[in-house]
Amino acid sequence: MPLIHADFFSQALQLCVEVDVILPLRPWKGTGTRDDSRHPTLYLLHGLSDDHTIWQRRTSIERYVEEYDLAVVMPAVHRSFYTDMKAGYRYWTYVSEELPYVMRSLFPLSDKREDNFVAGLSMGGYGSFKLALSHPERFAAAASFSGALHMALAYQDPTPEWQAELNRIFGSLDEYQGSANDLFALAEQAKASGKPLPTLYAWCGTEDFLLPANHLFRDHAEKLGLPLTYREGPGDHSWKYWDEQIQVFLQMLPLKKLA
Template sequence: MALIQCDFFSDVLGLSSSMYVILPQNAQSQIGMESKATQRKHKTLFLLHGLSDDHTIWLRRTSIERYVAPLGLAVVMPAVHRSFYTDMASGGDYWTFVSEELPALARSFFPLSDRREDNFVAGLSMGGYGAFKLALNKPEQYAAAASLSGALDVSTFEERAPVDFGRIFGTADVVNGLPNNLFLAAETLKASGRPIPRLYQYCGTEDFLYEDNVKFRRHADALGLPLTYEEAPGEHSWEYWDEYIQHVLKWLPLGEE
């Protein structure tokens, strides 16, 4: 695998930003690694970080590089700070950045496929929210999305964590409207006739976000969305996210080359 830190200027944010990118590489002599690559443009997983972290965290807390090596899958890990993947009331336009500018920039820098069936998004906690937010609001861009311990009900999240939602979202109307409210986004997508991405959801039963995850699962089931749900004893911890990102990779519809 090739691991690249990419520093670039974002026109949307009006400042410099960073992302880590893992690119597939054929390498037969890399000790302890099975690597796979193709001559085609790479299938891509956009992998999103949580509230207290940045674009480096998946590499520091998991073996994501080793996990994706035999899959021939590129991974793009952007930095979005504490934005909730939102066009902030007092801050940068991180929703526009991650939903529009980031994919275009990444594909201009690296040989990444732009086909819907080759693009996936996943994340943990705030990043789980971001992953479902992208999939439900931009379904033409992603074939599948996964949330690990996601902060899926943003209308209640401020009660559970020290987050200044006024600075991020501004008003309750913004929190409860599109694209920010995942429950409304799911209903809107179901009624629209647009393609519906496959969804994967995991949360530990001792996680402080467990009830929000059960609430979203019930909502998705009622709408008939294609949701795979897993839960197990566990807290809001990398011990579980390192395990379940491997479940996600096995679940992804990567298909044949």
């Protein structure tokens, strides 16, 4: 499958960005004609200290999707938590609006809800559920692996550098709670909207420091009646488990195999 590295100037961020894309290669049948149908797409999101290359370097994602008609889009958002930062860049606008527009302009990607999925680890798990709950009309399924699903807990860490970073990203705890960055508030809004909700999948290791956040989100989602499948098992915050879980999630998706 072709692995494409795309560089372009982001209008939302006002800087150059990098995106890696795995694009399905449909078999050439020697007819001289082109298949113009558009591919289902998985937006695959990185964690706090990673970038757009990490899923390729730490998993076999290209091999896992090679038999499917599925494009994989892997953007870089640095340490932004997929937000329009209080003091920084408009990464939420970039990843939720501009990125899909540019990707569909450059590549034959479907804009149909049933063909769009999102997944991520840690900070990317937060970003995945944020996209799915903010725009349930756009995504059929979303997955979080060891996700930072309750960022209000992060404010309990008194480290000055971490507190400063949270304030640059989200603002104060009062500003975060109930805002468009709060997954708990977004879950309530998505449920109240009456729109069809994406299928949600969350996994966390029982030795992972984010397990309490995952339990709290699981309980909140169950109380609301969200379509969440929650699983946990032995494991910490490491790639061994995320490599396993991306394969689990791919098996859950309604993907067609390449002819």
